[in-house]
Amino acid sequence: MKQFDFTIKDPLGIHARPAGMFAKLAKGFGDTVVTISKDGNTVKASQLMKVMAMGIKSGHTITVAAEGPDEDKAIEEVRKFLEENL
Amino acid sequence: MILLQGKGVSKGVTSGPIYFFRRADATVVKRAVTDPEAEKARLAEAQEKSIEQLNRLADKCREEAGDEAAVLFETHAMFVEDEDFVDCMMQTLEEEQCNMEYAVQQAGEQFAAMFAAMDDAYMRARSADIKDVTARILNNLMGVVEGGIDSDVPVVLAADDLAPSETLQLDKSKILGFMTQGGSGNSHTAILARTMGIPAICGLGEALKPEMEGRIAYIDGETGKVALEPDEITLAAYNAKLKKQQEMKVLMDTMKGQKDVTLDGRELMVYCNIGSPEDLPAVLNNDGQGIGLFRSEFLYLKASDFPDEDTQFQAYKAVAEGLNGKRVVIRTLDIGADKQVAYFDMKKEENPALGVRAIRICLNRPEIFRTQLRALYRASAYGKVAIMFPMITSVWEVRECKRACAKVMKELDQEGIPYNPDTEIGIMIETPASVFVADALAKEVDFFSVGTNDLTQYTLACDRQANDLGKFFDPHHPAVLRALKIAADAAHAAGIWIGICGELGADLSLLETFLAIGIDELSVSPSSVLPLRAAIRKSIAKTCTLEKLES
Numbered sequence: 001m002k003q004f005d006f007t008i009k010d011p012l013g014i015h016a017r018p019a020g021m022f023a024k025l026a027k028g029f030g031d032t033v034v035t036i037s038k039d040g041n042t043v044k045a046s047q048l049m050k051v052m053a054m055g056i057k058s059g060h061t062i063t064v065a066a067e068g069p070d071e072d073k074a075i076e077e078v079r080k081f082l083e084e085n086l
Numbered sequence: 087m088i089l090l091q092g093k094g095v096s097k098g099v100t101s102g103p104i105y106f107f108r109r110a111d112a113t114v115v116k117r118a119v120t121d122p123e124a125e126k127a128r129l130a131e132a133q134e135k136s137i138e139q140l141n142r143l144a145d146k147c148r149e150e151a152g153d154e155a156a157v158l159f160e161t162h163a164m165f166v167e168d169e170d171f172v173d174c175m176m177q178t179l180e181e182e183q184c185n186m187e188y189a190v191q192q193a194g195e196q197f198a199a200m201f202a203a204m205d206d207a208y209m210r211a212r213s214a215d216i217k218d219v220t221a222r223i224l225n226n227l228m229g230v231v232e233g234g235i236d237s238d239v240p241v242v243l244a245a246d247d248l249a250p251s252e253t254l255q256l257d258k259s260k261i262l263g264f265m266t267q268g269g270s271g272n273s274h275t276a277i278l279a280r281t282m283g284i285p286a287i288c289g290l291g292e293a294l295k296p297e298m299e300g301r302i303a304y305i306d307g308e309t310g311k312v313a314l315e316p317d318e319i320t321l322a323a324y325n326a327k328l329k330k331q332q333e334m335k336v337l338m339d340t341m342k343g344q345k346d347v348t349l350d351g352r353e354l355m356v357y358c359n360i361g362s363p364e365d366l367p368a369v370l371n372n373d374g375q376g377i378g379l380f381r382s383e384f385l386y387l388k389a390s391d392f393p394d395e396d397t398q399f400q401a402y403k404a405v406a407e408g409l410n411g412k413r414v415v416i417r418t419l420d421i422g423a424d425k426q427v428a429y430f431d432m433k434k435e436e437n438p439a440l441g442v443r444a445i446r447i448c449l450n451r452p453e454i455f456r457t458q459l460r461a462l463y464r465a466s467a468y469g470k471v472a473i474m475f476p477m478i479t480s481v482w483e484v485r486e487c488k489r490a491c492a493k494v495m496k497e498l499d500q501e502g503i504p505y506n507p508d509t510e511i512g513i514m515i516e517t518p519a520s521v522f523v524a525d526a527l528a529k530e531v532d533f534f535s536v537g538t539n540d541l542t543q544y545t546l547a548c549d550r551q552a553n554d555l556g557k558f559f560d561p562h563h564p565a566v567l568r569a570l571k572i573a574a575d576a577a578h579a580a581g582i583w584i585g586i587c588g589e590l591g592a593d594l595s596l597l598e599t600f601l602a603i604g605i606d607e608l609s610v611s612p613s614s615v616l617p618l619r620a621a622i623r624k625s626i627a628k629t630c631t632l633e634k635l636e637s
Contacts, residue, residue: 020157047169
């Protein structure tokens with residue numbers, strides 16, 4: 001499993017638009033699962049509504065993890081996505 | 087032959103199959119089902135259809151409005167397939183052994199409630215997205231069609247009555263005419279029909295039955311008669327009228343490109359009333375000289391939350407550009423009274439017509455006002471925009487509106503956004519108070535426009551929505567016409583112009599009175615422009631008298 005911490009910089013937090021783009025991205029790694037954790041809660045990044053329901057705001061730190069055959073590729077792409085969009 | 091009698095509210099004859107309007111929010115009923123697999127298959131089909139629609143909307147948006155709006159629809163498409171959302175539906179389906187509609191509705195409510203309970207305003211607002219998506223899936227599940235009309239051929243649209251937000255969503259290319267069980271000449275269906283220039287009959291009551299769907303109706307928007315399977319005599323009369331209507335149209339086409347001038351050289355401005363940018367073709371086809379009333383409510387009525395500045399700007403800009411330098415008078419939001427919008431969160435009023443409506447909302451809630459004014463001023467860089475404030479009763483209100491305008495202009499200056507600093511500002515004359523202080527109001531603004539429906543309602547103390555006031559609701563009442571004269575005299579003394587943007591403007595029996603009073607502009611439904619022009623060109627202004635003010 002690969003993981004990293006990320007602090008949200010977008011003033012709106014993880015809102016619908018980037019959450020949707022994130023979910024789309026996360027679904028594209030086949031058997032490799034991308035998860036988001038915050039305060040002991042873990043959801044799959046592809047679970048769009050659950051991700052939004054975590055209410056992640058600007059300044060919050062989340063842990064992103066990837067698990068599976070393509071985890072290296074997945075974690076890098078997700079890191080790049082977060083840095084560019086959130 | 088079956089004959090129905092209603093009230094004709096928009097002239098013309100037409101015939102076509104009857105089609106009953108399907109409400110998009112058809113009620114979901116819980117039913118027991120024995121074959122859950124069949125329900126799942128129905129959901130899969132509805133999901134597929136929903137995603138297809140949303141992707142199409144996203145594509146359309148990307149072409150017209152840009153990426154930001156498109157992504158919203160793509161996000162909606164993802165909601166449709168969201169694992170947890172769908173799991174929730176499946177769980178209800180299995181536990182309750184119910185129909186899919188009920189399961190979808192339950193899931194929608196549960197997820198909307200989850201967002202509504204969050205402490206973040208942005209996330210709370212997302213519950214509207216969930217409701218939107220849920221409604222879409224339900225519509226597809228129940229075969230409800232967006233735009234309300236699932237027919238390949240144009241139809242005569244039947245309904246109990248249509249709400250403003252419903253008339254906005256209609257696919258207008260498929261409507262030949264309207265007939266409704268309720269409604270009145272002032273209802274939104276009637277206004278829409280007149281804008282489109284197609285016949286409408288309201289107040290048909292219970293005689294208009296849903297089982298009439300599919301039968302051919304012959305309707306006459308002047309007499310208010312509807313015939314099914316007409317006998318020979320009725321059909322002959324219908325055909326004669328249709329022929330006359332077609333000849334009239336040819337005759338009216340000769341009025342295009344002509345001036346709105348009387349035989350003795352008095353020029354009038356004949357403008358159009360419109361309700362959305364979609365009405366623009368009707369204005370151009372009927373050769374309107376401008377737009378005297380662009381009702382901005384459509385933006386608010388069709389949205390599920392306050393329309394943002396850009397959405398408004400795009401709509402105003404489209405109309406300003408479409409008119410190519412001709413004047414476009416845009417009225418700021420006239421919500422309240424008969425036009426209610428859920429997200430405005432208005433308190434229930436005993437007397438909404440006398441309540442917090444129109445400019446009163448704007449002055450109480452400056453943020454809503456500011457957004458609209460910014461959009462209007464930005465649009466002023468793209469054509470001849472004029473801003474009009476409704477429901478004015480006092481001079482201080484106008485001054486406050488002008489202060490709000492000045493503030494917005496200053497903001498735009500600082501941001502380097504172009505606008506026209508000489509944008510005309512006008513007010514609606516529709517309350518008796520505004521007539522009494524018209525002389526003082528005229529010094530504050532660039533024009534007056536009289537809203538005759540409301541002016542009649544408030545002057546005669548007659549509710550314009552009430553159907554049974556009949557002869558008491560009389561727009562020809564000398565009190566109303568005298569009010570017009572007082573306002574016109576005040577306008578001219580201050581050197582500004584005055585128009586009429588209510589339905590009365592198209593009333594040819596009052597044209598001479600309007601000429602005698604000295605009305606400068608008449609703003610009417612696009613379909614009334616050419617008949618009005620023909621009447622003006624036959625009039626002699628000098629010989630018109632004020633006799634109707636006396637009787």
